[in-house]
Amino acid sequence: MTEIDLVVRAQRTLIGDEWHSAAVAVRAGLIVSVAGFDAEIDARDDVTLADDEVLLPGVVDTHVHVNEPGRTEWEGFTSATLAAAAGGTTTVIDMPLNSIPPTTTVEALLLKRAAATPQVSVDVGFWGGAIPSSLGHLRELHDAGVFGFKCFLSPSGVDEFPHLTRPQLFEAAREIASFDGLLIVHAEDPGALLPHGGGTHYDDFVASRPDAAETSAIDSVIEASRATGCRVHILHLSSAAALPSIRAAKRAGVRLTVETCPHYLTFDAASIPDGATQYKCCPPVRDAANREALWEALVDGTIDLVASDHSPATVEPEGGRGRRLGACVGRHLWRPGDACRRR
Structure with a gap:
């Protein structure tokens, strides 16, 4: 009786950083071998992707x-993880807000795990929250x-x-550095918001959240990392x-990583009605030139x-309260006329 549950064959399979023609064998939900496209593998199911389809890691x-x-x-976790699986996402790391309670205590983490465990369809991990x-x-x-x-x-x-x-940011960085943890930061300086x-x-709206709000906050995060040795990560x-500040910090050995999001790499302000x-x-x-600079920074x-x-x-x-909110790209909510309510 065959031990392999599934073989997926594709002319374009991403392995490491390169494309290969390959057959990927799966047993009990785990990849157990990667062989040549025409390899003879006895499996319950054998699927060959079309020439215009690619096989990617989760x-x-x-x-x-x-x-x-x-x-x-x-x-909730049922909908979120089923949607993730349908889109090829096999692991999600859940943010400490918007749940109630937020994941800022061990007790809250246990509640969230208890809610998630019977529902999840993909691997799930959790961020904690650093609040005062x-x-x-x-x-x-x-x-x-x-x-x-x-x-x-x-x-x-x-x-x-x-x-x-800002003083609490440095306090959090010192504490997290003491056990070599990771601090991830929504970096906008409230003093620079208009x-x-x-x-x-x-x-x-864009003018009310100028570049200076991000650059000032990111400079503070870099300074906190440099002063404490804490690993830090800039969100979205x-x-x-x-x-330029990010590049200089990385060259200087600051323990800094950065993410962006698909909406910043896809849209531009001039095209938004x-x-x-x-x-x-x-x-x-932000504007199209900004978008292209983000792409360049991602590539390099x-x-x-x-x-x-x-x-x-x-x-x-x-x-x-009966006032409608609109979900948006990045899924931050806003009430028309108000500043953006970050979710």
Whole structure:
């Protein structure tokens, strides 16, 4: 009786950084061998992809908001992980907000694991949260198994996950460095954000969250890493203006990694129609030249990875106030006329 459950054959199979013609054998959900395309392998199922199809490793998405428990009506682990599997994502790492409670204590982590365990269709891991009340207790979460600690440097948009001040950023970095953990940062400087009075013009919104908000915050993160030795990661980089500082920090040996998102690599501000709330995200989609600079930085390795920042929500705001919210690219929510509510 055959021991191989499935063989997938493809003329274009990505192995390492190169394309090969190959046959991939799977047993009990695990790849057990990679052979030549025409290799004789006795398997229960033998699938050959079409010439215009490619065989890729499963995607690891390190930036996903599942929202369960507490906001499961936005999306829970069943929906999130089935959708991930359907799209070829085999691992997701869940952010510590928007769940209630947020993953800022061991107890909250255990609640989230209990909610996830009977539902997941792909591998799932969890980030912890660095908020003012969790500082001094981060080692406990690290030892319980979180992959690192997310913080905001500007208001997060949910009351249960407050942002860190600059001194608290350094405090978190010192604490996390003591056990060689990872600090991941939503890097926008609240002091550089400008009032946004509403209206339908996308350019007005972008102007309220200028490049300086990102560059200033990223400079603080770099300084905190340099001072403490903490490993740091910049989330959803949108501003190419920060690339010179990032490149210089990496050359100097700062323990820094950076991600961007598909929406920053795809859209540009000039192409976004007025009133198109689905494009409103924080930090914002910027101009075409900025987009091309992000692509160049991804190709040359300045930007280390691309993550989705997936986080859907219902059209109704929490609390049943009856005012509609629109989900947007990057899945940040906003109330028309308000500043972007980062989810």
